[in-house]
Amino acid sequence: MGNYFSIIIGVMYLIGVFLIPKWRRKKLKPNWKFYELLWFSLCFIFYVIYLEVQLQTYYFLIPSTFLFLFLFCYFKEKRRLVNGLLFNLFLVVGMTYLGSLLVRTVNPLLILLAGITSIVLILLLLIGLYGLVVFLYWNAIVVMKKEGHSLANLLTLLLAIGLTVFLVFSYFSSRILPSWASLLFGILPFSMFYFFVVFYNFLTISIIYQFNQPNYEQDFIIVLGSGLIDGKTVPPLLGKRIEKAIQFYKAQDRATLNPPKILMSGGKGDDEHIAESLAMKNYALEKGIPEKDILVETNSKNTLENMKFSKEIMEASFGGTNFKAIFTTNNFHLFRAGLFAKMAHLKADGIGAKTAFYFLPNAFLREFIAIIMMRKRRHLIICGLISLMMFLLALVDLFFVS
Incomplete structure (x- = not known):
């Protein structure tokens, strides 16, 4: 019976793999890769539940609880950093559960997945930080060649240099420093580990937030501004934000015959000849968007002001607060822009342009x-506690152990 069920699940999965792309091509929002991933997850979940039923146990409810907790918090408010932590907790609990299920069933599929996971983890352990450093140096060279040598473009280089110094000093510190001093040096790796966890949670929710798919019933699309070339020309990075908005505008127009207003948001910088939003408007006009469907916000200096001032314009244009809006920006900026929208009390999620x-x-x-x-206050407190703990351990080692 078990083999028959496995075959049925496998056949259902393969049928879905072939049919999903064909089904999604007929939709206005194809996004078939997302549905492929969702279909694989559903088939795998059903298969795992079947294995549990065969064992007459229900431990799958444990990771399911963490999954439902994440989904509840995410769909209640997508723009929260804690959602990344909740999803990663689900992953840790889920992987632990699958390991337990593997031991109890010795299932071939679970063995295959465990083997792939083990290979990936071994490669990460072998390459690890050294591979990351090499990648960062390579990336820094590429960015500097293509984007210039500004401080904002040197972050991967600075991180690579910092990690290199850390690795070299870590190698020699245990040989040249007394044990109490090595404990003090431990402040750095513990703090680095903390920020790695914070970064991983941020990266996780940033990636998940990319899957946001707003309905074609929006009243406004806010396009967030950025700097202009020579103070007057829309650069490629900003152009992609505008084109993402135009893409949604046309898709909603086809779906409902009621396109949203495109609100260009961005003021005039000290080194710019015109407000960013006016340059953005001209860009959209050249792409064939009617002037009546374009609004401009010309006073903002940062993303938070983009959201605040755009909200005021939308309320005045709509004649109330019961409008529906989304915003467009580059995918790497999407989640933080969502945080600013939340701070501005603007109920709007974003769609990201590719970078x-x-x-x-x-x-x-x-x-x-x-x-x-x-x-920053929260992170300073945690780093302070780490430093205090290592300092106390160093004192104990110096006066009571050494």
């Missing part, structure tokens, strides 16, 4: 630093 792969590591580092600064 060249080489630019993403540097861009996500910049976003992460900005996220850290938004909650």
Whole structure:
């Protein structure tokens, strides 16, 4: 019976793999890869539940509880960093559960998945930090060649240099430092580990937030501004934000014959000849968007002001607060922009424009630093507690152990 069920699940999965792309191509929002992943997850969940029923146990309810907790918090409010932590807790509990199920069933499929996972983990352990450093140096060279040598474009290089110094000093510290001093040096790796966990949670929820698919019933699309070339020309990065908005505008128009207003948001910088939003409007006009469907917000200087001032314009244009809105920005900036929308009391989620792969590591580092600064007091307290703990351990080692 078990083999028959496994075959049935396998056949159902393969049928879905072939039919989902054909089904999604007929939709206005194809996004078939997301549905392929969802279909695999559903088939795997049914298979795991079947194995549990065969064993007459119901331990799958444990990871399911963590999954439902994440889903409840995420769909209640997508724009929260804690959602990344909740999803990663589900992954840890889920992997532990699957390991337990493997031991209890010795199932071939679970053995295959465990083997693949083990290979990936072994490679990470072997390459680990050294591989990361090599990648960061390579990425830094590419970014500097393509984007210039500004400080914002040097983040991967600075991180690579910092990690190199850390690795070299770590190698020699145990040989040249007394044990109490090594404990004090431990402040750095413990703090680095803490920020790695914070970054991983941020990266997780940033990736999950990319799957946001708003309905074609929006009243407004806010396009977040950025700097202009020579103070007047829309750069490629900003152009992709506008084109993402235009893509949604046309899709909603086809679906409902009622396109949303596109609200260009961005003021005039000190080195710019015109407001960013006016340059953005001209860009959209050249792409064939009617002027009557374009609004401009010309006073904002940062993303939070983008959200606040755009909200005021939308309320005035709509004649109330019961409007539906989304915003567009580059995918690496999407989640932090959502946080600013939340701070502005604007009920709006975003859709992200694609960014060249080489630019993403540097861009996500910049976003992460900005996220850290938004909650800097909390992080300073935690780093202070880590330092205090290691300092006390060093004192104990110096006066009571050495």
